[in-house]
Amino acid sequence: MSVKDSFLTKQDEDAIVAAIQEAEKNTSGEIRVHIEAHTEESHYKHAEKVFQQLQMHQTKQRNGVLIYIATQDHKFVILGDEGINKMVSSDFWNATKNLMQDYFRKGNFKEGIVQGILMIGKQLKEFFPYQEGDQDELPNEISKSE
Numbered sequence: 600m601s602v603k604d605s606f607l608t609k610q611d612e613d614a615i616v617a618a619i620q621e622a623e624k625n626t627s628g629e630i631r632v633h634i635e636a637h638t639e640e641s642h643y644k645h646a647e648k649v650f651q652q653l654q655m656h657q658t659k660q661r662n663g664v665l666i667y668i669a670t671q672d673h674k675f676v677i678l679g680d681e682g683i684n685k686m687v688s689s690d691f692w693n694a695t696k697n698l699m700q701d702y703f704r705k706g707n708f709k710e711g712i713v714q715g716i717l718m719i720g721k722q723l724k725e726f727f728p729y730q731e732g733d734q735d736e737l738p739n740e741i742s743k744s745e
């Protein structure tokens with residue numbers, strides 16, 4: 600069993616998908632979670648590549664947010680698209696990062712990710728409120744790679 604497989608149980612994954620659905624009731628923004636074990640690249644640069652690979656730059660308002668996690672490296676990145684970055688300062692995600700880190704340090708990965716997602720939904724609500732007839736532009740499933 601790889602680190603990645605043992606990182607979250609099926610139930611944990613279901614809870615994370617449910618959190619994304621919940622968060623996206625607050626905002627037109629689209630949240631995705633990508634998990635892998637390890638990358639040789641800088642985690643931020645690599646998260647940007649994953650963002651492209653997942654076609655996350657294709658949302659109408661450019662308001663996708665990626666939570667990228669490298670389990671073996673004990674690193675994670677929160678990356679917002681340019682529609683968000685235009686409106687907020689670069690430390691916009693810091694409180695969310697800190698919240699997630701607190702849970703991760705205690706080994707509670709599922710709860711850290713869930714709480715992070717819910718907080719991102721609330722933060723985005725101000726700039727990109729949910730509107731009637733909103734489209735789910737990006738799948739809520741967790742994506743993974745080797």
Ligand code: CA
Nearest residue numbers: 627734735736
């Ligand atoms: Ca949406």
Ligand code: CA
Nearest residue numbers: 735737738739
């Ligand atoms: Ca979605």
